[in-house]
Every structure is written in C-alpha cells, then in structure tokens.
Amino acid sequence: MNPEVKQEDTATVKKESTTPQGTERTKARKVYVPAVDILETDTSLLLIAEMPGVDEHGVDITIEKNILTIKGAVFDPVPEGYQLAYGEYGVGDYERSFTLTNEIDRDNVQATIKHGLLKLTLPKVKQHATRKVAVTVG
Amino acid sequence: MNLLSRFGGRVWDPWREIGQLQNEMSRLLTGARAFNTGGAREFPPVNLYVKEHEVLLTLELAGIDPETVEITVTGDAVTISGDRPAEVPQQGQNFHRRERFAGQFQRTVQLPFEVDSHKTEATYDRGVLCVRLGRPESQKPKKVVVKTA
Numbered sequence: 001m002n003p004e005v006k007q008e009d010t011a012t013v014k015k016e017s018t019t020p021q022g023t024e025r026t027k028a029r030k031v032y033v034p035a036v037d038i039l040e041t042d043t044s045l046l047l048i049a050e051m052p053g054v055d056e057h058g059v060d061i062t063i064e065k066n067i068l069t070i071k072g073a074v075f076d077p078v079p080e081g082y083q084l085a086y087g088e089y090g091v092g093d094y095e096r097s098f099t100l101t102n103e104i105d106r107d108n109v110q111a112t113i114k115h116g117l118l119k120l121t122l123p124k125v126k127q128h129a130t131r132k133v134a135v136t137v138g
Numbered sequence: 139m140n141l142l143s144r145f146g147g148r149v150w151d152p153w154r155e156i157g158q159l160q161n162e163m164s165r166l167l168t169g170a171r172a173f174n175t176g177g178a179r180e181f182p183p184v185n186l187y188v189k190e191h192e193v194l195l196t197l198e199l200a201g202i203d204p205e206t207v208e209i210t211v212t213g214d215a216v217t218i219s220g221d222r223p224a225e226v227p228q229q230g231q232n233f234h235r236r237e238r239f240a241g242q243f244q245r246t247v248q249l250p251f252e253v254d255s256h257k258t259e260a261t262y263d264r265g266v267l268c269v270r271l272g273r274p275e276s277q278k279p280k281k282v283v284v285k286t287a
Contacts, residue, residue: 089185
C-alpha cells in the first residue's frame with residue numbers, strides 16, 4: 001500500500017457537484033460527486049466510483065477528447081407515504097469528470113457495476129518500441 | 139436524535155434526555171454535523187423515514203456482500219454492522235486517489251418507538267440497504283371512546 005495516499009476524512013460526506021458559473025441544470029434534482037478510488041498499474045488505470053442507488057441502466061460513461069465523464073441516475077427506494085424524519089445523506093444523481101492522458105486507450109475501456117459500485121478499467125496504450133533513426137552521411 | 143422523541147410512544151425520561159443531549163454535544167464537538175447539514179461523518183450514512191406504524195431506514199452501503207451485514211433489533215434501537223474490505227493494491231499497483239471508506243462499520247439508530255423484531259425486513263438493492271421495521275400491536279396507540287353518562 002502506498003502510505004502517501006491517505007484515506008480522506010470526508011469519505012462519507014457527499015459533495016454536491018458544481019455547474020459552470022451562471023448556469024443551472026434542467027433537472028431540479030441534486031447532483032453529487034461520487035467518491036472514487038483510482039489505482040494505477042503499468043498497464044491500466046482502475047477507477048472505482050461509489051454510486052449507491054445506480055444500476056447498469058442508470059449509468060452513463062462518455063469520453064470526449066481527453067475528458068472522461070461518469071454519470072449515474074439514482075433509483076430512490078423509498079415508497080410513497082414515507083416522511084423523512086432524520087437524514088444524513090441527500091438522494092440525488094451523480095456526476096464527475098476526469099482528464100485523461102494520451103496514454104489511455106480510449107477504445108478499450110471496460111465498465112461494470114454491481115451493488116452500486118462502478119468499476120472502470122482504462123487500459124494504457126501499448127508502448128511503442130523506441131525507434132532509432134539511422135543517419136547517413138549525405 | 140432527540141428529534142425523534144416527538145413521534146411519541148415513549149414515556150418522558152429526563153435522564154435519557156440528558157444523555158441524548160450529551161451525545162449530541164459530543165457529536166457536534168467532534169466535528170460531526172447534525173441533522174440535514176450535509177451528513178455525518180460516520181459510515182454508512184443513514185436516512186430514517188416514518189409512516190404511521192412503520193419505520194424505514196436506508197443506508198448508502200455500496201459494494202458489500204449483503205450476507206456479511208448484521209442487523210440486530212433491541213427494543214427501540216437497531217444496530218447495523220459489517221465490514222467493507224479495503225481495496226488491496228496488488229504488486230505494481232498504486233493509489234492515485236483514495237476517497238472511499240474501508241473497514242469495519244457499526245451504526246446504532248434510536249427509533250421513535252419500540253419495534254417488533256419479527257416485523258423487521260431488510261433488502262439490499264443497488265448498493266442501498268433498506269431496513270423496514272414495524273411497531274408491534276401492543277405498542278400502537280389506542281383510541282378511547284368517550285361515553286356519555
């Protein structure tokens with residue numbers, strides 16, 4: 001384990017997602033930033049995002065240029081007629097974006113979701129062998 | 139949590155109220171935030187919903203094995219405990235970010251009334267644990283009909 005990366009103290013506090021200044025979302029629902037773990041190996045990046053309430057139908061992943069965006073639409077399990085009496089978390093959708101380096105192979109990204117946990121595998125482009133250019137006397 | 143006492147079903151006990159106040163104070167002093175201000179620091183965060191003689195607890199608990207979660211009901215309190223193992227980096231792996239909670243957790247929630255452990259039902263779907271608790275017949279408030287002489 002890398003001792004330099006400590007677990008953040010605010011791990012269980014949901015942060016609300018922001019929009020560019022002066023703009024608003026069309027949906028009135030709140031949008032939160034999912035907590036993530038990101039692990040790197042020589043060959044890939046593994047991103048684990050916490051999105052309780054989201055299943056495979058509600059998740060949306062896009063890569064545009066070098067921006068990876070993950071979105072999740074939440075299913076609210078509370079049936080009609082129940083009143084909130086005490087609340088520690090807000091129910092809302094999820095959204096978060098990351099910038100990717102050119103190292104990532106955008107065509108082979110894989111994603112799975114189980115029990116509200118999204119796992120994204122972002123493989124790295126295989127390193128090209130260094131080519132030497134032979135110089136001849138002209 | 140003394141917010142809940144207004145739902146009734148319990149005899150007023152000043153010592154209990156003082157104890158709750160103390161808990162509330164220590165929570166505030168340790169930096170945990172109270173009702174509806176962005177959530178507490180404890181894991182997992184809990185929401186409590188009420189409908190007549192039923193209570194519904196929802197806990198955001200993504201990516202656990204539901205069989206390892208333990209739920210115990212004692213009178214008017216419910217305890218949920220379990221373990222969410224840390225993501226163990228394999229050789230050559232290192233963390234860029236580590237924001238998710240990992241490890242053992244335990245939450246005890248004080249309910250607005252006593253519940254019947256036989257009427258307790260728990261489901262785990264899409265990473266949300268729902269615990270539904272019902273009030274026993276003997277604890278339900280009874281209407282008294284006033285007779286005229």
